Amino acid sequence: MPIEQVGVVGAGNIGTSVVTDLVLHGISAVVVDTSEDILQRARAAVLDNVRCAPLLSKTLPRVTREEALRRMVLTTRLQDVAPCEFIVENVTESWEVKRPLYEQLDRVAAPDALIGANTSCLSITQIASVTRRAANVVGIHFMNPVHLMPTVEVIRGVHTSERALDTLRQIFARLHKQAIVVEDLPGFVSNRISHLFMNEAAFVLQDSVASAQTIDTIFKKCFGHKMGPLETADLIGLDTVMRSLDVLYESYHDSKYRCCPLLRKLVHAGHLGRKTGRGFHVYPDARHHAHQHARTESP
Amino acid sequence: MNIADHDGIKETLRRYILSSVSLTHLDDDANLFESGIANSLFAVQLMTFVEKAFAIEVASEDLDIENFKSLNATAAFVLHKNTGRSV
Numbered sequence: 001m002p003i004e005q006v007g008v009v010g011a012g013n014i015g016t017s018v019v020t021d022l023v024l025h026g027i028s029a030v031v032v033d034t035s036e037d038i039l040q041r042a043r044a045a046v047l048d049n050v051r052c053a054p055l056l057s058k059t060l061p062r063v064t065r066e067e068a069l070r071r072m073v074l075t076t077r078l079q080d081v082a083p084c085e086f087i088v089e090n091v092t093e094s095w096e097v098k099r100p101l102y103e104q105l106d107r108v109a110a111p112d113a114l115i116g117a118n119t120s121c122l123s124i125t126q127i128a129s130v131t132r133r134a135a136n137v138v139g140i141h142f143m144n145p146v147h148l149m150p151t152v153e154v155i156r157g158v159h160t161s162e163r164a165l166d167t168l169r170q171i172f173a174r175l176h177k178q179a180i181v182v183e184d185l186p187g188f189v190s191n192r193i194s195h196l197f198m199n200e201a202a203f204v205l206q207d208s209v210a211s212a213q214t215i216d217t218i219f220k221k222c223f224g225h226k227m228g229p230l231e232t233a234d235l236i237g238l239d240t241v242m243r244s245l246d247v248l249y250e251s252y253h254d255s256k257y258r259c260c261p262l263l264r265k266l267v268h269a270g271h272l273g274r275k276t277g278r279g280f281h282v283y284p285d286a287r288h289h290a291h292q293h294a295r296t297e298s299p
Numbered sequence: 300m301n302i303a304d305h306d307g308i309k310e311t312l313r314r315y316i317l318s319s320v321s322l323t324h325l326d327d328d329a330n331l332f333e334s335g336i337a338n339s340l341f342a343v344q345l346m347t348f349v350e351k352a353f354a355i356e357v358a359s360e361d362l363d364i365e366n367f368k369s370l371n372a373t374a375a376f377v378l379h380k381n382t383g384r385s386v
Contacts, residue, residue, distance in 0.1 A: 052343045052346070055342050055346060056339050056342060235340070274340075284348075
């Protein structure tokens with residue numbers, strides 16, 4: 001029987017994007033975060049995303065505001081995900097935050113529920129180790145914006161079962177997404193490489209080699225990338241990029257992952273990218289969903 | 300809506316697009332998205348600007364990239380919405 005309700009824990013940038021994708025494809029979401037304020041911002045962001053979806057994709061289903069609202073349950077109680085057979089976790093990219101959450105989630109979720117850890121860099125095997133369901137923990141690295149990206153990097157932890165991967169593929173089929181399965185080491189494939197690009201681009205900017213615009217243009221015009229590394233960092237959120245680099249640095253103890261001081265300075269200044277209207281670039285009329293104060297920032 | 304209004308709309312849009320994409324020149328019919336001038340997420344940004352700057356409510360049926368694909372297309376859309384409102 002197809003899964004009709006998915007738990008989404010963490011309603012930051014990527015969490016709201018996951019909810020948008022579920023809602024657009026007729027799947028209900030139980031959305032959990034730590035405060036009503038964060039949940040209300042997430043609700044507004046999802047409604048905004050659903051409204052604008054036809055502008056960005058002709059193939060996405062058109063969903064009314066009323067339908068979208070019917071498909072969302074917003075709650076601060078983690079135990080409300082208990083009926084969900086599949087739960088996507090999107091909380092802050094930090095072991096100190098994820099560890100206690102997984103211990104609690106393991107207690108409240110149904111024994112056979114599948115948990116997808118939507119993480120940028122943390123080891124899936126490490127995350128699974130604090131649960132009693134290591135076979136049912138799988139890494140999911142959604143790309144942002146989730147509803148516009150057809151491919152997902154899926155990470156198999158040491159104990160992740162084939163059955164769990166099959167269940168995930170069935171869910172992705174409903175979302176018209178393809179899974180590319182890779183093995184588990186911090187950063188996996190995409191972020192282990194992409195964050196080096198983003199970080200080095202920040203160093204190039206810091207060293208006044210070129211402007212942010214020029215750096216991105218070189219990636220787009222010379223390499224054929226759709227977005228440059230600094231635009232991509234702005235889209236992800238500079239706080240999340242910084243935390244991911246810190247995780248990579250701690251995981252490999254390799255100096256190539258040391259975070260650029262300029263990137264860290266922008267984060268400390270509150271210039272987090274698109275979501276605050278300014279990062280490496282300025283977004284004068286971007287829709288700010290003001291997730292910057294959400295404790296549960298997502299990867 | 301007269302020619303002066305139309306030109307005014309176009310210049311307002313041109314200034315906004317140029318400042319957003321850090322270019323100094325923009326062909327009126329250049330496709331912003333296919334040419335790589337902007338990525339598709341800029342369509343939402345442009346739509347938001349249009350709603351605010353011209354006090355237009357973009358309806359569900361208007362949410363088509365064709366309405367925002369170029370300077371001329373966006374100006375025509377604003378003009379159409381304004382004309383529709385005044386009759």
